[in-house]
Amino acid sequence: MTSSSSGFVAALTAAAVATVGFLTYQASANVPPELSHPQALSPSDVSPVKAPRDRRHPAALPSGSGSGERVVYSVDDDRVWLVGPGHKILRTFEVTPGTVDPRPGTYTVTSRSSTVTGTDGTPIEHVVRFTSVQGVAVGFSAARNGSTPAPDPHRRTGGIRESRKDGDAMWEFATIGRKVVVIR
Template sequence: MSARLPSWAWVTGLTTGAIAVVAVLAVQADQGTKPTAATSRPSASATVDAKPSAKPEEEKPAVVPADSGTGRRIVYSLDQKRVWLVDASDAPRRSFTVWPGTVPPDPGAYTIGTRTEATTGSDGVAVEHIMYFAAKSGVSVAFSNAVDGSSPPPPAPDAQTGGIRVAKDDGKALWTFGTAGTPVRVVE
């Protein structure tokens, strides 16, 4: 006749065995290689030589052109293809590059006139934040941004476009800053 072991004995034996296996695995893991955190820092030359990949123009502070007037204004440089939003103390609050149209405004002083929330540009692209400030050769010149945030397609060789496109976030900032009557100074 054989004696039966009580269930508590089986449970105790299995638990003891499991604990022993875990202890053996822990000892083996402790004796293996261990990951270490990288403690080295990038070299000074790596930091200095690193070049940003997206819109480096925006990361460099751009100086407002000296011949752009004074006071609160929008400054547009034809040569630099750049706009500055300048506050009343003559401090630039924002600066960004633009995609000019084929009909540039003449250098001089203008003001924001008509503002249109959204329309279709002469290139067929849906645009918003349109702010007209000049006209030349029968073409209206205005700042705007594409609704989808895209850059404008290259204009056809004979196209007469006065739209000065800006990036979407810059368009929002320009729209907020450039209320009707805001001075615009165009410089070379």
């Protein structure tokens, strides 16, 4: 095979992989809510009101944020905690939410994509989805260029953006079926 034909084959392969990734994202973004499998646990598992915070240590894991290994996401504080065995905080970081917030409750990771284009047109990686709200997929992701800009308030977006480094940690931790606890 000549080098020009191998380059052509590589370009076709790359285009096919990009198309499949985009179609996968589009399909998951349009899953009806009744099929997205959010699994709310009993009210005693997650505090229905804003979980108490430690004012001296704002990055401390709030009480009332569930139990076991889990991702905890505070909608009000725009912060995530990755909680490992023994209630140990493996990592905590700030995020930039989309315009659509998930309701407080307990969910599980339902799908993941290594690279796709976000609903805002930004190339993103390490997408970890856990619910949908009125047809908008909600999950964590990192922009491939490392940016975390505020979302356009006129668009319905469910992407919760994190830095690339934090996105790497989320990708490693939040596999399919991992518990995600959303608190106020």
